[in-house]
Amino acid sequence: MTKKGFEHKKIIIFIMNDGDVVTMPSNVAWEINIANPGPSEEAETDPQLQRNHVSRGTASTITITAPKKRKSNVPEPDTGRFSPFNFKPSLQSDLENTPRARKVQLLNEDDKDSIYISPSTGKLGDIEPTNEDHSDTDEDFNPDLISVQSDTSSTSASSDYSVLSEDDSENIEEMQPNVIPSVANANDEDEWQDIDDTIPNFEEFSENCKINIPDDAVTPEDYYNLFVTNDIIAKMVVETNNYAQKILAGSQLKPKSRVRAWITTNLDAMKKFLGVIMVMGLVKLPHINDYWSRKSIYRNQYVVSAIKRDRFLLILKFWHFSQEDPDDKNKLSKIKDVFSMLLQRFQTVLIPGKYLVIDETMIPWRGRLKFRQYLKAKSHKYGVKLYKLCTPDGYTFNVNVYTGKGDNGRELNHGKETVMRLIRGLENEGRTVVTDNFYNSIDLAEELLCKKTFLCGTLRPNRKGLPKRIIASKLKKGEITGVMNENGVRIIKWVDKRPVNMISTCRDHDLAIKDTGKIRRITGEAIKKPQCVITYNDNKKGIDFSDQMSSYYTTLKRGIKWFRKVMLELLFGTALVNSWVVYNIRQPNPISKKDFVEAIIAAYTKTPITESNPDCQNDVPLKKKHTFEKKGEKRRICAGCYQKLRGTLSSREANKKVKKIKSFCVECKKGYCLPCFYKTHM
Template identity: 25%
Template structure:
């Protein structure tokens, strides 16, 4: 026992061995580093390991001293040096390397800039091109045949008209799509109802399809895909979105929501968002509000859900390495490890961070910071961490901002006055650039197609139909001056989509020597006039369908009309339509 640095008294060999085993069994060993007896860990509490070069402790009965009664746990603890408070060394303020000049391609690509007369409809067709429309026509007809539908199969001009009608319904909103074909003239839409019969629109809505159900892999099989029903659309739009616009230097990654309250394993609940229930979509947006990339969140993966935010960021930024882009995102994604990894790829990033994240420095408590004061740290990797005190504390991480840069922002006081408050330059840049996805959402929600459906994927399809219009609108604004409103742009796209079918119907009517019949509406008479018994008298007129007893399956015609209501009504010995029409039911 000459190697022992101390003597233990009053302990037997068995007691000492048991006590030592208990201590070492409770400890969690970490890999040994020869330079130090400490090893940095990703956990909040640093793990401690004795230097493995220390000679092994061998106890014998002859080494015990009955006069020493100190517990072994205390003696062993005294051997271990106290670790530093912060093992990540958030101490010295080191200037990060600033971003270099941005020389990569950005903005509209030549495929768009070289277009002749880029109208709203032509720009929209860059995303919903004929190849995608032909695929929709084929899959819709295939599904109709699989369902043994007896209706006439569709064609590309009819599908385009169907899409154009839906875009127009986003501007002219009614409670139900059938209201556009209502026989009541106060809510009927003559333009939409004249483009397509309601039965045909309903048939297209029921049979509309994007992928073959017969070939869909079942859950548990290889290549199972929760988004199988919309996958062809997502692939086509992802390629077309990137083909038309190169990403700007400043980018934002944030989430967007597709409203859906039905049953679906993809549905998410986010109580703090304006849209609380629906599908979550990750968006990579340019400075002008253009959706550069997207990805629908399909729920927890079978492996681990840890580091979800980091995996989303790396996936969205794939292909943008070594190009000096500046990316902003919120505290759902941000962490020290992520910024260090992006820095190695020459991607500059900044964002708010959750203060409970591991490896963050120890900031002062809120009570020790006044409004406008902030605390800043940097680590050896040149990651800068800020805590700024406003009405609440804001935590920020950046891998390219200077820890010394400051600016002033305006803040309103309780009495309505405005005061200047000092804040880090990093936070000011974050607030100035973090609204790119909000621009996209704002344009999309102005006239979006907001129709309930039992088919879970219909909401996703119409969301991306609106997204294609928004991206085309951004392209149009970059190419044209003066600007037009989103409403006028959407109308122009809709008119371009329905033009083929309108021209086709006119040619058909002209070749037959006929005029297109105008839809006859069921008359709407205010009750005050209809039930005024004193002034209604029958008159003879041209033979027309009775407004009371005639139906679509059984037409009943009459020569009599009401002199006040001007509606055709049956009048005879066995017919009481005239009297019944003017009587309270």
């Protein structure tokens, strides 16, 4: 007999002579062959036996051919039961040693989900699992072919098998739950229990953030210098000068190249350069050259008075942060020196308190880069991804630049490994890590518990090892359920506007719904949430606040050098926000970030920020005194005539046709004929 392609939701059950129960779902293409040496006399005369395809002869072989490609993560079945995708060699040997299959019943009717036959009476009845232990070995068995051999000596025909009566079949649907209990639920009961506050048994961290700054730090410049120290600026000066000398020595420059005007920079010049970059973050213009434009709509007099255009552009061209090494395989070799110095200052100035917040942020970049990332949910979808560890106040304690998978391929448990790297040095003190569902898993929670660190955050429902009856439970709005394992890992599901899955190891995170102290605007109802959700919302906002403050007055501009953009974010985004946060914590009178940046700009450029008289809005700036000198030492082109010719000619053609003169303006140091001098200066 051959049976193929059973209908959906049908179950085939074999009951062997020793009481073993073999079950197979029928929604896959099984092949079951029952070979008989010949039908018995009863089978030839009994029409009921013929209808059910059951022979009372001596069945010699039952062959079950399983699907070859499908796999499953279903846990090991209970003792005495057979899972179609997970076999035990011990079970195979038991089946092979069975004297013979007493009864075989195949069901394919539309009105029944499953069927079984009692091994003792041959009638419809309960199946009792055997007491034999089939878990002696953990080896996997490939179920391509299973054969159950039977003894050819048969017993009496009246006790070999039985056929279902119509009365018995009416009770099939009622008794089905007792037939095949849920494997997931059985495992859940063993591993998961009700939530209590007894574990974990180590103490929570109770201290606040500790700030390590000198007492003489008063001004915004002093606080910013705690992070961007003179040593860091001096390192940038050295590397910038070295790179400029390398370019000058190895390149063939054009006669009028701007690079020929390069002079070695120093600490004061670098500070002016950094101050002007911060000005460009406050005052946005379409192009960097527009700050020095002669058009009144663009020209920024503060930038013009602080530094010359060509000097600024040359420092920007050669701006470097680390010594170049062609043999260095580190993908961050361009920034590693200054980056490591900044991280050391981040981790020295402030020591976090009880809560640590971890999330990722993006630095926009659409150019070519091996470790450029794409994050659909971010406002800047393409760029360099940073993993950050922050405090709830928005202070960034640690930063990890993601450079893609390593030489060994894709990193397993990437979220877990990222968290463990970021909190290095803060373990074993009872702190609480707050993360989102990208990082969270049961493995991470148990790893943190081993290091005496708590975890709280959202959870993806498809993570491994979760209790199925909690994740798959259907709850109404406001309902909550949850369980805890023996290590203290809590899995909680709560429904507000939508289902929320949470993972926590904190002792006070239970199933109680607490009042948040807030009221809904429309209905006036009190807003209530579980304690784990309250903890997550109160602390997760710290990293969002840091990203938000970094985006204000950002200095990021388009460029072709990725490392420059990363350092702009670290120097004028992360470091600037950190210094502002610490300043507002320590000083009695907090100030806005704009005022904080203005104070640093004035100190770095050594140019005071003045205010114009609001009553004189139409004031015209006073013109300089210009002196016309007739006879100069050398002939030069007339600047006024040259500008006229440039309206219709190229620069090369204009240079050939413009007249050469000896007269010039003493103050402007440019050649002018007399008509052009009066037209330009009068």
